[in-house]
Amino acid sequence: MDSSIINVVNLTIHAFLVGSLLLGLHRKIIARIQGRPGPPIIQYLLHTIKFYVKEITFPITAGNPLYIFVALLDVSVWLTALIIAIDLKSSLLIIIGIYVLQKIVEHGCGLSSGSPYGKIGGVRSVFSAAAEVPLFAVVAAIYLTTHSVLISDILNYQSIHGSLLFKMPICAFAFFILLVSKAPNSPFGIVKGKDIVSGYMTEHYGLLASIIYIAEAIAYFALLWIFIAVFIGPWVVSHPLITLAVMVGLTVILAFVNGLTPLLAPHHSVMLQMTIAGLVLCDVLYRLIMGG
Amino acid sequence: MISSIIGQLFGIVPFGDIVFGFSEFSIIGFVVALIFTIVVYLTKPEKQLEAQKFRVEDKLEVVSLEELKIRRMMAIVCGIATAGAMLTYDLFDYALFLTLVGIANIGIVSAVKKDWVLNASYQYGLIAMIATLPLFGSAGMILAKTGTLSLFELPKIPTSLLFEKIIFAAGMAGETGIAPFYASKAEMFRAPGSPYILMIHLSSLLLIVRTVEILLTI
Numbered sequence: 120m121d122s123s124i125i126n127v128v129n130l131t132i133h134a135f136l137v138g139s140l141l142l143g144l145h146r147k148i149i150a151r152i153q154g155r156p157g158p159p160i161i162q163y164l165l166h167t168i169k170f171y172v173k174e175i176t177f178p179i180t181a182g183n184p185l186y187i188f189v190a191l192l193d194v195s196v197w198l199t200a201l202i203i204a205i206d207l208k209s210s211l212l213i214i215i216g217i218y219v220l221q222k223i224v225e226h227g228c229g230l231s232s233g234s235p236y237g238k239i240g241g242v243r244s245v246f247s248a249a250a251e252v253p254l255f256a257v258v259a260a261i262y263l264t265t266h267s268v269l270i271s272d273i274l275n276y277q278s279i280h281g282s283l284l285f286k287m288p289i290c291a292f293a294f295f296i297l298l299v300s301k302a303p304n305s306p307f308g309i310v311k312g313k314d315i316v317s318g319y320m321t322e323h324y325g326l327l328a329s330i331i332y333i334a335e336a337i338a339y340f341a342l343l344w345i346f347i348a349v350f351i352g353p354w355v356v357s358h359p360l361i362t363l364a365v366m367v368g369l370t371v372i373l374a375f376v377n378g379l380t381p382l383l384a385p386h387h388s389v390m391l392q393m394t395i396a397g398l399v400l401c402d403v404l405y406r407l408i409m410g411g
Numbered sequence: 412m413i414s415s416i417i418g419q420l421f422g423i424v425p426f427g428d429i430v431f432g433f434s435e436f437s438i439i440g441f442v443v444a445l446i447f448t449i450v451v452y453l454t455k456p457e458k459q460l461e462a463q464k465f466r467v468e469d470k471l472e473v474v475s476l477e478e479l480k481i482r483r484m485m486a487i488v489c490g491i492a493t494a495g496a497m498l499t500y501d502l503f504d505y506a507l508f509l510t511l512v513g514i515a516n517i518g519i520v521s522a523v524k525k526d527w528v529l530n531a532s533y534q535y536g537l538i539a540m541i542a543t544l545p546l547f548g549s550a551g552m553i554l555a556k557t558g559t560l561s562l563f564e565l566p567k568i569p570t571s572l573l574f575e576k577i578i579f580a581a582g583m584a585g586e587t588g589i590a591p592f593y594a595s596k597a598e599m600f601r602a603p604g605s606p607y608i609l610m611i612h613l614s615s616l617l618l619i620v621r622t623v624e625i626l627l628t629i
Contacts, residue, residue, distance in 0.1 A: 180471070182457030185606050188450050199439070212624050213436050219616040220443065226612050230605030233457035238601075245600050245612060255623075262627055407573070 127202055131337070134201050137363065138336030139164040141343070141370045142303065148374035149304055163336065170329035178322050180233025189227040190327040193334040196220045200341045204348070208271035214345060215255045218297075221338065222248035225310050228331075229319030240318030244310045246389050251300055251307075256399040257290035261349065263406040270348055277352040284350040289402045291350045293395050300392070301342055302373045306380040307388045314382075343369055423500070423563075430561060432500040436624060440497030440617055447613055448490025452483065454606040472603045478522045479604070485518035486610040493614040496621060502553060502560040505625065506546050506582075512614045513539035513586045519607045520599045528602045535588050535599065542585025549578035553629070565629040576626050583622045587615040 143160040150157025159165075177186065200217040203209045222244055229241025262268050264287060265276040277283055284291045300307040311318035323331060343366045348356045355361050383391065421438070424431040456474040463470055474482070489512055496508035517539065520532045552575045554560050557568045565572075600608055 180458040180460060182454050182605050185450055185454040185609070186457075188454075203435075209435055212620065212627075213439055215623070216436070216440060216443075216617070216620045219620055222616065223447075223609065223613050226600075227605065227609045230608060231454075231457055233459050235460055235462065238459060241605075242600050248612075248616065258623070259627065268627070 127206060130201060130206060131198060134205075134337045134340040135333055136164070137366070138338070138340035139167065141366060142336060142339055144367065145303060145370050145374045145377075148371060149378040152375065152378035163332070167329050167332040167336070170325060170332065173325040173329075175325040175327055178232055178234065181322070182231045182233065185227055185231040186323075187327065189224050189231060190323060190330045190334075192220065192227075193224040194330050194337070196224065197334045197337040197341060201337055204270060204341055204345050208274065208348075209269060211258050211261065211268040211270060211273075211345075211349070215258060218251075218255070219248070222251070225319045228323060229310075229321075232322035234322045236316045236321040237319050239315045240310050240321065243312075243315075243385055244319060246385060247300070247307065247309060247392070251297060251392055256396060256403055257287075257293050260287055260290045260399065260403045260406055263403065270345075273349055274353040274356070278354075282350065282352045284352075287350075287402070289398055291346075293399045294346055294350065296392065296395050298342055298346055298369070299373060299376055301338065302377055304377045304382075306377065306383045307392060308382060309385045309388050312382050340366075428501065428561075429504050430500045430563065431498040432563070433498070437497050440621060441494050444490055444494035444497055444613070444617060447610065448487055448494070451486045451490060451606040451610050455479075456604040456606060459603045474604045478524070481522045482519050482604055482607045485515050485522075486607040489515035489519060489610050489614050493617055496618055500562040502550050502562060502565070502625070502629075503547075505562075505621075506550050509546060509583060509586050509618060510539075510543055512618060513542075513588075516588070516599075516611045516614065519611055520602055523602045523604070525602065528599060531599045538585050538588065542582045544582070545578045546582030546586060549575045549582060552578070562625060562628055572629055576629070580622065580626060583618065587618050589615060589619060 140160060140163070143158070143163040146162065147157045147160050177183065196217050200214055203213050203217070225244035226241045226248075229237035229239070229244065231237075258268055261273065261283070264283070265273050267273065267276070273283070280286075296307075299305050302308075309318075311320060315321070320328065320331060344356065344362070346369070347362060347365050351365065355365050419435050421433045421435075423433070456479060459472040461470050461472050492508050492511040492515060496505055496512065499505050499508060517532050517536045520528050523529070523532075550560060553565070553572060556572070556575070557565060557570055559565060559568070599611065602608060
């Protein structure tokens, strides 16, 4: 793809709008599963716009400018992820680095407000990072199979050897768990559990909340795209409409998973993710011993 | 090929044996570490609202100016060490930056006058000290086996470094305090002073990603 500024702006707006609508659809399906009519699919978009025009509030306990910086960092890290993954088709390792920064955002967001709920959300984010980041051992397995971690090379490999989904099902499952963790109302969503109000986002309001919502919509789109590109293949990502259809399909599956499972206790959530990460590590060791 | 892992390599800055490299991956890591260091320098610590045992009212936990100064300095040292670790393409140099981050992490919380934070810091310090042995030991073994520590040269040498890589990963896990050595470090995150605590978290996570890159490269 030609990486001109207009293309990047186009991609950003596309990612935000599609991500928002998919998150709206996700919420709608969960509502229907629970026997409620649910809000309209454009509700996430309306929510973002509503907060965008509201005033910003600062708690007297907040540590500034970190309180503002983390919200801006959130949107900038996911914009970078979007450009690096979709526009430049660069290294998956950089994407991990960006996912890691998302955990820093959650931690900073929660701690900088001074709120006890935010603080618990932030500390839970540190615990969940210890479990989610090892899930990226899939990158090592991908490297052992394709001998590259560049998304462009992985796409080329799949166009010759077929989809990675069937070659490395355990890794695909681990990455899918990451998608489940990132989706709203996830069983692994301990950082924003309703037992701690809104977790790390409890105190962020108005424009800052809106910026975080924009970042989350872009993050949802980017992660779905990466999953499709890395595990399903170039046949899907080369056609925007097919990509959209697969994203809708994945959103429906995620909504069913999240709608039918309760929020796990923090230690259960971490233990389960660590177990899956352990499975992936076994897979990596197996591939290492068997020579890719 | 190294470029299949780190993205495009834009250039190198050799300081004798120590080589700093600028790739897509290292530039992003370096810039992030520097930006955070600046934000940490500018940010005043938040005031945490703590519930009291056997009392109805809440208490505001405030970081005193004396405590703030030393913690801020250690956080800046930690940020600079992390930024350096992102750029270096010498394994020994990287191990040195890693230990410097470990020392700075202990420094960040050691000024907090709370028993449980100091205990956690002490336990983390023990693990970090023990972890320096596998960290530098593996670097020494790699040097003995291949004759170089340059991350640009190591991928060209057709020798299996699996055992050394495993030891290096174990050393990194202890030094950054990630799982399974997590229990001691977790308590440190409950200390007040969000910008400084955030730097502990950021440095650990960036170093994990960099270590993965190094282990895939060599």
